[in-house]
Amino acid sequence: MSVEPLNALLVLTNFVIVPGMAYGSQLALGALGVTLVYAVLRFSNFAHGDLMAFGTMATILFTWWLQALGVGFGPLPTALLALPAGIVAAVAISLLFDRTVYRFYRAQKSPPVVFVIASVGVMFLLNGLTRMIIGPDDQRFADGERFIIRARDFKTMTGFDEGVALRTTQGLTVVVAIVVVIALFLFLNRSRMGKAMRAYSDNEDLALLSGIDPNRVVMVTWIIAAALATLAGVLYGLDKSFKPFTYFQLLLPIFAAAIVGGIGNPVGAIAGGFIIAFSELTVTYAYKRFLGYLTPEGWSPEGLIQLLSTEYKFAVSFVILVMVLLIRPTGLFRGRVI
Amino acid sequence: MSDSFLIGEAMTGGYGGADILKGCTIAVEEGEIAVIVGPNGAGKSTAMKAVFGMLPLREGAVRLGGDDITALTPQDRVARGMGFVPQTSNVFTTMSVEENLEMGAYLRRDDIAETMEQVYALFPILGDKRRQPAGELSGGQRQQVAVGRALMTRPKVLMLDEPTAGVSPIVMDELFDRIIEIARTGIAILMVEQNARQALNIADKGYVLVQGANRFTDTGEALLANPDVRRSFLGG
Numbered sequence: 001m002s003v004e005p006l007n008a009l010l011v012l013t014n015f016v017i018v019p020g021m022a023y024g025s026q027l028a029l030g031a032l033g034v035t036l037v038y039a040v041l042r043f044s045n046f047a048h049g050d051l052m053a054f055g056t057m058a059t060i061l062f063t064w065w066l067q068a069l070g071v072g073f074g075p076l077p078t079a080l081l082a083l084p085a086g087i088v089a090a091v092a093i094s095l096l097f098d099r100t101v102y103r104f105y106r107a108q109k110s111p112p113v114v115f116v117i118a119s120v121g122v123m124f125l126l127n128g129l130t131r132m133i134i135g136p137d138d139q140r141f142a143d144g145e146r147f148i149i150r151a152r153d154f155k156t157m158t159g160f161d162e163g164v165a166l167r168t169t170q171g172l173t174v175v176v177a178i179v180v181v182i183a184l185f186l187f188l189n190r191s192r193m194g195k196a197m198r199a200y201s202d203n204e205d206l207a208l209l210s211g212i213d214p215n216r217v218v219m220v221t222w223i224i225a226a227a228l229a230t231l232a233g234v235l236y237g238l239d240k241s242f243k244p245f246t247y248f249q250l251l252l253p254i255f256a257a258a259i260v261g262g263i264g265n266p267v268g269a270i271a272g273g274f275i276i277a278f279s280e281l282t283v284t285y286a287y288k289r290f291l292g293y294l295t296p297e298g299w300s301p302e303g304l305i306q307l308l309s310t311e312y313k314f315a316v317s318f319v320i321l322v323m324v325l326l327i328r329p330t331g332l333f334r335g336r337v338i
Numbered sequence: 339m340s341d342s343f344l345i346g347e348a349m350t351g352g353y354g355g356a357d358i359l360k361g362c363t364i365a366v367e368e369g370e371i372a373v374i375v376g377p378n379g380a381g382k383s384t385a386m387k388a389v390f391g392m393l394p395l396r397e398g399a400v401r402l403g404g405d406d407i408t409a410l411t412p413q414d415r416v417a418r419g420m421g422f423v424p425q426t427s428n429v430f431t432t433m434s435v436e437e438n439l440e441m442g443a444y445l446r447r448d449d450i451a452e453t454m455e456q457v458y459a460l461f462p463i464l465g466d467k468r469r470q471p472a473g474e475l476s477g478g479q480r481q482q483v484a485v486g487r488a489l490m491t492r493p494k495v496l497m498l499d500e501p502t503a504g505v506s507p508i509v510m511d512e513l514f515d516r517i518i519e520i521a522r523t524g525i526a527i528l529m530v531e532q533n534a535r536q537a538l539n540i541a542d543k544g545y546v547l548v549q550g551a552n553r554f555t556d557t558g559e560a561l562l563a564n565p566d567v568r569r570s571f572l573g574g
Contacts, residue, residue, distance in 0.1 A: 211445035
């Protein structure tokens with residue numbers, strides 16, 4: 001057997017599968033936060049992207065401080081050490097906004113659309129706050145070992161023409177996402193508080209009749225959502241870079257992921273994250289080199305064989321979002337109908 | 339009657355506008371079954387909700403074991419030993435039968451295993467389906483989950499809003515048998531029923547409400563024998 005198909009597979013692994021796993025994990029973590037807020041507080045939180053930005057900003061500032069002190073985390077990024085501080089900042093600001101904004105509308109028993117518009121207001125506030133503190137520019141804060149496997153080392157190790165690179169941040173993202181998702185599911189399915197959250201999401205009136213304290217459920221939900229948002233934001237920022245506007249834009253693929261999977265359903269949020277990530281990458285990837293290995297000598301395509309330029313990647317999320325809402329509004333895993 | 343275990347006395351009130359309840363009195367003793375019947379719109383469910391604190395009272399009072407609980411929220415009444423089974427949406431459909439029971443016992447900090455076994459002994463089918471989501475059960479089984487959930491707090495009073503709505507006659511008889519069993523353990527049972535004849539059959543005390551006020555109050559047996567009640571409310 002010729003090695004050509006294997007080289008084709010390696011190209012695809014390097015440029016689509018590995019980045020897709022990392023990006024999918026980041027979207028899944030973001031979508032989990034959105035879906036939890038939707039399940040418990042019953043509104044689509046438009047401020048989630050900027051909450052990610054805020055938590056990431058706090059993490060970056062703390063990372064810089066640690067770096068200035070000469071503290072490092074060996075081969076791992078220093079940002080991991082700063083992560084708890086970032087999470088605390090994001091949790092604090094979420095609880096502050098809940099106290100000052102959302103609690104008022106809960107007491108009024110406002111319809112969900114009022115909450116959504118209020119969350120847009122919170123989004124602008126967070127957005128401005130982040131830009132005032134750290135500025136609108138790109139920030140890179142990844143340090144430590146850059147690669148787990150370098151493409152060149154892979155080639156010399158295996159003898160293939162194509163290499164597969166695995167960056168530390170990519171490996172880290174996937175590992176952290178797996179650990180966090182397992183912890184979250186254990187919490188939701190085993191712990192008393194997690195079950196109370198599910199009960200409250202399922203049937204609010206009956207939860208009250210059972211003596212479940214709604215204020216505690218709401219508080220724990222914000223804590224988890226803010227922690228997930230910070231985690232998703234920091235992993236995304238380590239993998240790519242931190243820019244407040246990019247995080248605002250991430251709202252679209254994150255919402256698409258939550259809705260594709262079925263909003264309010266945590267399993268759906270994870271599946272949706274990977275569906276959106278791989279759709280984006282497979283549609284915007286240039287297949288020239290991949291097809292070059294599979295076609296006979298001299299048949300290799302001249303163009304890039306790219307379905308959509310990368311600038312249009314958000315169109316992918318948007319089209320999937322519209323299609324799901326038209327064809328199966330409850331999503332793949334039967335969430336609620338929005 | 340004023341020293342009944344649970345009593346909603348001379349209750350008057352409504353949801354903001356006109357009064358729905360007009361001086362209605364409902365009482366039940368421990369180990370007894372009291373049934374509220376009456377035509378549609380008589381305020382049966384409203385009277386029950388008022389006793390449970392889900393309706394603001396303009397006049398009248400609710401007392402449990404001699405204490406005035408009129409000002410308590412429904413949640414506080416649960417903590418005081420009142421269990422309430424709503425007519426609809428009375429189970430957590432996405433959660434398993436066992437999780438439904440666990441949520442019923444949310445306020446308890448002690449070991450709930452024994453109470454859970456008692457519920458499974460009362461409703462054996464729930465024990466077989468403990469891992470199944472409550473939303474996948476039949477109507478009668480769901481009602482059993484709903485009653486079981488309310489029993490998990492080990493209440494002194496169990497209030498049921500039309501527990502047999504939408505279930506077949508066989509399942510209804512079965513449910514009534516279970517309710518009698520629950521009452522025999524010393525729990526006071528107050529329920530609203532559409533199936534007036536069958537409900538009065540098992541009732542120690544019956545209340546016939548009309549337009550938010552008591553029309554007839556007597557033992558279940560006497561109400562069934564009363565020609566006025568039979569003609570007006572039981573179809574002859």
